[in-house]
Amino acid sequence: MGMLTNRELVIRFRSLGDVHRARRIESAAERYEFHVSKSARDLYGLSGAPFSTSGGVVFADYGQARAFAARINERSDLAGGAGPTVKAGAINAMALIDEILHAVCDMYRQQVDPQAFWKAVTGSDIAVGPAGTRTGLLTFTKIFPPSAVYEGKDTPDGWLDATPPDATGTRPGRNAVSMEELLLLRLENENPAFGPYRFLFDDRPLKARAPVDPMLDAAEAALKALPAFGPDGLDLPSLLRAPMRASPHSLAGQLAYMKRHWGLLIGDRMAKLLGGEGMLDEEERPVFPAGPGPVRAPTYASLDHEYERFSEDKDWMPRVVMMAKSALVWLDQLSKAYGRDIRTLDAIPDEELDLLASRGFNGLWLIGIWERSQASRRIKELCGNPEAAASAYSLFDYEIAWELGGWSALEALRHKAAARGIRLAADMVPNHTGMDSAWVRDRPDLFIRRDVPPFPSYTYSGENLSGDGRFGLWLEDHYYDRRDAAVTFKRVDFRSGATSYIYHGNDGTSMPWNDTAQIDFLNPAAREAVKERILHVARNFPIIRFDAAMILAKRSLRRLWYPEPGVGGSIASRFESALGTEAFNDAMPAEFWREVVDMCAAEAPETLLLAEAFWMMEGYFVRTLGMHRVYNSAFMNMLKEKKNAEYRATIKNTIEFDKDILKRFVNFMNNPDEDTAVAQFGKDDHYFGVCSMMSTMPGLPMFGHGQIEGFTEKYGMEYRRAYKDEQPDEGFVRRHEHEIVPLLKRRYLFSGVEEFLLYDLVRNDGSVDENTFAYSNGYGRERALVLFNNAWERSQGTIRRSNPFMDKRSDGSKATTTRSLAEGLGLRQGQNRFMLMTEAKSGLRYVRRSEDIIHGGLSVSLEGFQCQVFIDITEIQDDDTGSYAALCDSLGGAGVPDIGWALQDLALAELYRAWKTAFSPEFFRLAEEEPAAPGGTATGTKAAINREALVAFLSVAARFAGGDLGTSAVEPSVETAAVLARRLEAMADACLAASETAFSMLRANSKGSPKAKTSAAHAALSARIQETPSAAEAIAGLVALLPIAQLAGALAGSAKAQALAESWGMARKLREAFVAAGVDYAIADRAGSFAVAALGRLELIAGEKASRLKTLEPGAAAEALLADDEAGTLLGVNRWNGETWIAAERYRLASTLFGAAAIVLGGSETAKVEKKFVEFDAALLDAGWSLDRVIAATAALKPVAPEPKAQAIAPRKQPGKE
Template sequence: MNHSPLTTHHSPSAPSAALPRFEFHISRKARVRYQFDQSLYSLTGNVILADYRAVRALADKMNAVRDAKQNPDQAVRAGQLNAMGLIDEILHFVAARYRAERNPNAMAKALNWLGERMGQDALDRTLLEFVTLFPPLAVHQSQQTPSQYLAGETGGYPHRCIVLEEVMLLSLTNENPAFAPFIELFDDADLRQQPGYVRIKSLLDDFFRTQPTYGPYGQMLTDLLRAPVKASPYSLTGQLLYIKEHWRFFIPGEMLDRLVHRLLVALDYIQEEERPRGLGPGPAVVPTFREGALATDLEWEQYSSDLDWMPKAVLMVKHTYVWLHQLSVKYGRGITRLDQVPDEELDMLGQWGFTGLWLIGLWQRSPASAKIKQRCGNPEAISSAYSLYAYEIADELGGYAAFDSLRARAWQRGIRMAVDMVPNHVGLYSRWTVEHPDWFIQLDHPPFPSYGFSGHDLSDDDRIGLQIEDGYWSRSDAAVVFKWWNKRTGETRYIYHGNDGTCMPWNDTAQLNFLIPAVREAVIQEILKVARHAPIIRFDAAMTLTKRHYHRLWYPEPGSGGDIPSRAGRGMSRPDFDHVFPQEFWREVVDRVAKEAPDTLLLAEAFWLMEGYFVRTLGMHRVYNSAFMNMLKAEENANYRSVIKNILEFDPEILRRLVNFMNNPDEQTAVAQFGKGDKYLGVCLMMATMPGLPMFGHGQLEGFTEKYGMEYRRAYWDEPTDWDLLERHKREVFPLLRKRYLFSGTENFFLYDLYDRHGKVNEDVFAYSNRCGHERALVLYNNRYAHAAGCVRM
C-alpha cells in the first residue's frame, strides 16, 4: 500500500517544519474536561495530516465522561467527529489554495483592514483571547505562551495570519448545524463576550467582498467556505459529498486524488458506524446472469470435468458427535469412535440411495472455543466444529486410522466420505496462532480505545497468551479482535476474528491474511492433505475468499468500506490489491486438486449471488443453492421458477451443479421449515428429481426438530423417530434417489408452464421433465395450499 501523507490515518510528523501549520482547534475547556492533549487534524502546506486513532480516543473519552451508556443521546461517534474535523481542515486547504492562486497576502491585508476599522488594540486582544481559549497544541502543552505564539512565525508566515484564519474558520464552524452535536469542542460562547470577535466576523465578510473571487462559481472566499453548509446544512455526509462533487474541479490532480481518498475514507468511517450489524445475509434474491454475477470481475467458462460418480451423488449430513451419541442410545452400547459406527447404519444409508456421507466436526478443535462456551453458560459444550486447532482427525474420534476404517466400510456400500474445511480462519488457539502469528490480519494496537483485555488466558501454550475482549464475557460488546502476546518478550498483537460482515465476529477464531503467499500455499497444502483421505470436500463460507469479497471485507477500496468495523481506512485500491492477490484462490485450489487429487469432488458453500461464478469460472464441482430452500419455504414460487429459467437461458450446466437442500447446519431443521405433510414431501420430491446434488440434513428423515449447535456433544431433546414420515420417504423419495442418473443432468431437462383455463400461467406449479436413455420422467408439484388445474404445453 502506498499511503501519502494526505491519506494516512495516523501520521505524527509534518512533511516540513518550515511550513505554517493550521490545526483543528479544540477549546481549552474541552481539552481539560476530556483530558485530551493530542492533535486530530492539521494542515501543513498542501498536506492534511489526520490521526484517526486520536479521533477515536477523543470520542471514547467524551463518551466515558458523558456516561454515554446511560445517556445514549449524548453519545459521540468517531466517524462523525472525524468527518467534522476533516471538513474543517479542507476549508483551511481551500483557503490555502486561494492564497496561493488568487490572493497571496489575503490574511495580511485582512489584518490591516480590521486594524483600521476596529482599532489595533481591540484586534490584538481578540487574537490573544482566541489563542488562550483555543490554544494550538504547542500552547496547550505549555511549550509556548499565547503571547509568544502570537508574536512568532513559521517559514516567514506570521502566526497572526494563521490565528486570523482560525478565527474565521471558528465562526464558520459554529454556524454549521451539522456540527451541533460536537459544539462543546469549539463553542465560541466565551469568545463572543469579546466585542472584537463579533466585529471581526462581520468585517471579514465586508473585506472579502473587495477581494478576488475563487472557486468553480466565482464566489468571495467566505461564501465559498459556507457553500457545503448551504448545500447540506444538517448532514456531514452531505457536506463531504458536496465537496467531493463541486470542489474537485479547482484542486490540482495529485492533491485532488489525495483529497478524494480522504473524503471517501471519511464516508467509510461513517458507514461503519451506521450500518446495522447482526442481521444475517438478508432475503433470497433472484440471480440474473446477463451481466454476470460479478460486474467488476472477468467471468470466463472454465468448468471442472465431472467423474462418472459425481452427477449421481446424494449427500447425507451428520453432526459427528451428536450422531455417535444417538447411535449409542439406539444400539445400547458406547459408540464414540468412527470405527465403531455399526455396519447396519451404513447398509441402511446405502440401501436408501445415499452415496455420500458428510460428517461435520471431525477435526481437532481449538480448546479455547470450549473454554469460551463453557464460561458463557454451557458447561457441556465442546469446541465449535469450525474453530480448529489443526486438520487432523480428533483423537477422541479415533484419528485417521478410525476414519480410514469407516471410509473403507462405507465405500463397500457405495458411499463416499465427505468432510468440510473452513479455510478463511483457524481457531483462536491453534497450531498456526502459536507457530505463525504473522499469518493473520492484525494491528499493533486495539482498533477501538474502549477495548479491554483483562479476562481469562485461553492459551494452552506457555509461550503465548490469548484473551478475547472483555465485552464478550459481559455480553456487552462483540469485538473484532483478540489480544495475542508473547509471554517471553512482551510483544503484543491484536488479531482479527473471522468475520463475514453479516453477523457478529466469530469470537473463537482467528482470520488468516490471504494477501500473504505463504498463507495461501499453506492452506492449499492442508486441502491437498485432506483430499487424500476424503473424496468429497465442502468449503465453508467459500465466498469470503473470493477476491471481490476478501477485498471488500478486509481491505476495502476507499468509498466501499463499512462491512467490518475498523477496516475502513486500512484498504487498498483495486490495482494494489490485484498486485498482492493476483489469482483467485479458489481457482488455484481447483487446479491443484485436479492435478494432485483428481478423484475429489469440491463443493462450495457460497451465497451473495456467486453460485454461477463458483462453478462456471472458479471450477468448483458443486455450489450451494440456498434459493431452493428459502424460496420454496416461503412459497415464492414465481421467483424460484425465474431462477430456473434464468439459469437455463444463460447456461444450463450451472443448474446441474447446484446443491439443493431443505436445511443446512446453520438453518432451522427441515421439519421446522416445511413441516411433515405434503408440502414437505413435495419439496423433498423436487430435491430428489431436480438436476443438481440433493443434500439431506441430520435428522431430516426421522422428523427431528432440534437444531444442533456446532458445540453439541449430544442431542438435548429426546425425540422419537417419526416412523410414518420415514415410511413415506421409503415409499416416495428413496426410489427416486436410486434413479439420480435419470434426474441429475440438464441435456434433456425441460421446465414447463402450466396454463389455467384463462390462459394464465400458474406460477405455483412446477412442471418439468427429464430423460436418460429410454427412461423418461415427468414431475408436477403444486407448492401452494390451493387447488390447481390446467394444461402443460410440451
C-alpha cells in the same frame, strides 16, 4: 497505517536542511482542524488529547481519533449514558474537512492574495471597530483556547499578539490566523452534518459575549470582494461552503464532493481524505444478521464478462444424494438407540449405513471430525456451557479427532460405507483456523495481524487460552460479558516478547468468529499452506465441503480485508489497510479457488469440490472458478417464504444464461447453522412438496441431520449431544419412505440438465400462475414431469411451452430457444398415439392423447401444496380395437392403479359384473364373520351365492372363454340350448354344494361335516383354518373360482382353469373383493394368489388322481414342489447355505387350503386329511423346514421311489415367464 505528526515532519525537514518547508508546516499547524471548546475539553477530560497550538484537534493517525472518541464515550457511560455518543470516523471526518478547508485558504493566499485574511480583519475593523474586532478575537481565544493558553503557558492576549513563524502579512500578531479560525468555526456550526457534535464546538457562548456575527459578516464581505478561485470560479466564502451545500447532511458526501471537485486543491492530502472516507464508511455500514443475507434471483449479467471453465464431473458425481450428520451428536444418539456405547466412527452400526443406503443416500457428510481448538472449548466453558465441545469450525489441525477414533476409525467406516455405495464427505475450513491452532503457534505470519489494538477500548486481561507455555493468547475482555465482539485477539510470544493482535475470522455480515484466527490470503505463503491442507483432505475424502468459500474470492477479500482507498472495509478498522487495485492484484494475481480446482483436478481428480457460497456468487463459483457444486440458499429461503415468483425467476434466469449452472446447485431445506427443516417447513404437504422438489431438481439434494426423523432441535457446532430427547416421528419417516425415497433412487432422471425444461402454468385468462413449479427432465429415453403448487390456493391451468433456455451446441455456438411440452416428454406426431405416465406418490397410471398434448398442452389442477411427480412416461400406438382410446375416454383424466388392469376391466366388464352378481359382497364377508349358530352358515352361504346369478355367470364366462375351453360341453353349435342350460345349472349346483361344505369348515361349531364320526377331525381342521392367516380367505376365493374349473372340464382341466383365471385377472378381482369386504390388503392379496394357484392343481386332490393324496409321502411331495416353479415361489422356496428351504407360514397356508379343497371337492375324509397334515408337518419340523432333508429322510425309509413320484405334475413356470 500511521502518519507522521507535524512535529515529526518539522524535525525531519529541519534535519534535511529544508527550513522553509519546516516553517510552512509549523505555520500550517496554526490552522489545521476543527475546534473544541474549553468547556468541552474540561467536561470530557480531553486535556491530553492531540490538540494543536491553535487549540484544534490534530489526529496524526486513526488510533488518535478513536482514542478521542473513546474518552468522550467513556465519560458519557460514567454519567449513566446521559451524555452523547460519538463515532471516531465522524470526529476524524470533521477534523479532515476543516483541515482541507484550511488548506484551501492557504492555497488562496499562495495563489491569489497573501493578505486575504488581513483584509478580512480590516473589514471587521470597519464594521465593529478595532476594539470590537479585538474583543471578538480575544474572546474566541479564551473559549477555544490554543494549547499554550489552555495549559497556562501563555495568556490569551500574549498568544494573540505574538507573530507566528513565516507570517504572510506585514502586520504583527495572529489576528489574521484567528479570523480564519473564527470563520471556519462559523462554518462548523452552520454545517448540518456537524450538528450531532455541536456540543464540542458550540459558538453560542461566544456570540453571547462578543460581536462575532457582524465581525464575520464584514470579514466575508471583504473576502467576497477579492478575486474568485477554484474550479468553479467562486469567491472564497462560497468556495468553502460548497461541500456543505452539495451534501448538507452527510460527512461522507462532503468528503466525496471534495474528492471529485477539489483534487488539485487537496493535493497530497488525497490519501488522508480517502482514509477518512473509509473510516466513515466502515462505521456507517449496516450490520446484517449472520448467514447468506437477503436472497434475490440472480441475473448473471456480471458473468457475461467472465470466462467459462466448468469442471468436468466424474460419472458418479451427478447422482450424489447427501446426508449431513453432526458426528458427536449422531454418535450420542446412536448410543441411546442401540443401548451400547458408540463413541468412535468405526463403531457406527452397520444397520445405520444399511438404512442410509436403502433410503437412496450415497454421500455422508460428517461434521466435526477434525481436531478442534481447545481455546474454543474453553471460551464456551467460561461463557457458561461446561458441556460444550469446541466449535466444529474452529480447528487445531486437519487430523481426525482422537475422541472419534483417529484415522484408523475413519478408515474402518470408509470401508463399510463404500461397501454400501456411500462416499464420505468432510469439511475444509480454508478461511481461518482455531485461535490456538498449530499455525497460530508456529506460523503467526500466515495471519492478518497488527502491532497495536485497533481500538483504544480493547483490553486483554482475561485467562490465557494458549495451553502452550511458549506463547500466550487472550480474547478481548468484553466478549465475556457480551458487551462487544472484538475483531482481534492478543498473541504474545514469551520467548521473544513479541506481541501482535491477530484478526478473528469474519465474513463481514455480523460478529467476528471469536474463537478463530483469520488467514492472510494476500500472503503467498499462506495461500500455499492452505492449498497443501486442502490436498491433504482431498486425498482422504471423495467429497469436500468448503466452509464459507465465498470469503476467499478476490472480490470478497478485497471488500472485507483490503478495501479500495476511500471505501470502508466490512470489518472494523480494515480501511487502514486499503490497497489500490494494482497493488491488490500484484499481491494476489489469480483467484485462489481457481488454483485449488486446477490443483485437485491434477492431484485428486476423483474428489467432488463443494463450495458453501452466497452473496450472488453461486454462478461464478461453478462456471468460472470451477467448483463441482455450490450452495443454493435461494431454494430454502425462497420456498420457505413462498416467494415462488422469485424462485421461478432464479431458475429461469439461470437456464437462460447457462443450464450447466443449475446442474451444480446444492439444494437443501436446512443448513447446520439454520433452523431445522421441520421448523421452517412443518411436517405436512408444504414440507413434502418442497422436499419432492429438492429430490427432483437438477443438482445435489442435501438432507440435514434429523430431517427425515422429524427432529426439531438445531444442533450447535459445539454440541456433544442432543439436548432434546427426541424419537423419530414414525409417520413422518414412513411418508418419506413412501414419497421421497423412491425419487432419490431415481436421481439419474433428475440430476442433469440436458433434458431439463421449466414451464409456465397458464391460467384460463392468460396469466401465469407464479406459485406453480412445472418442469420436466429425463435421462436417455426416460422422461419425468414434476408439478408442485407451493401455495395454499388451488392452482389450475395448462402447460404448453418451456421458458427460454440457452442451447449450447456441439459446435460451440449458443442460442436461446424453447421447446414444447410434447418435445420435452419425447412425444411424436401421429394418429392414435397415447402417453402413459405414473404418478409416483399414488402409483396411479394416467392416459393422455398425444395429439391433445402436442396441440393444446397438458391441463393441470393442483390443490394447495399438492405435488405430483410423473415417471415411467411412455408413448404407445393404439391397437386395432381402439382399446386405449376407449380407456382414455372412460377414465376422463382419472388415474388407475394399472393400465393393463384398466384395459382388462374395460374388455371384461360384462364378465366381472356377472361374477360380482353371483358372488355378492356378503359372500366375501362370510370368511371374516364370527361362527354362526348351527345351520346358520349354510343359510348365509345360500344368501351370499345366488343360484340364478351363478348360472348367468357361467353362461357369460362360457361365451368369453370361447374356443379356449377346448371342450364341446358348452358349445351352443353342438348341443341344444336346453341341454346347455341344464349343464350350466348342474355346474352351478356343484359349485353351491362345494361352497356349503367349504363354509362349514370355517366354523368350529358347525354341524355340516360330511360324517359324524369325523367331527373331532373336522373341528381340528376348522381350528387350523382359523389359526392360519389368509386360509379362510383363500378357501372362499377358491370357491368363487370353482365355476371356472367347471367350465374348463371339471377337475380334469385344472391347468386350463388356472390359465383362464389368470387371463381374466381373477387373483386381482379376488383381492379387490376381499379388500372391499374389509380384509387387510396383504391377506387379500395372498389369498387371491393361492386360490388361483390351487385352481390349477385341483387334479392332485380330486377326481381320478385324488387317491394320490392318501399314499403321497412327504419326500414325494417335496420333490413335486421343487419341480413346480410357481408353487415354489408362492411357498417361499429358496436356496441358502447349500440347502433348499420352505417358508413355514406359507407351507401351512398351502397345506390347509389343499386339505380343505380335498374334502370339499374330492369327498376325502377329514380324519385322513388331518392325518396327512400331521405327517407332513412332522416331516418338515424334523427337517427344520429343509426340503432336501425331507427328501433324504423319506429316501432312507423307502429306497424305492413311490408310484406318485412318477406321476408328478409337469413343472410350471411362473406367470409371465417365457
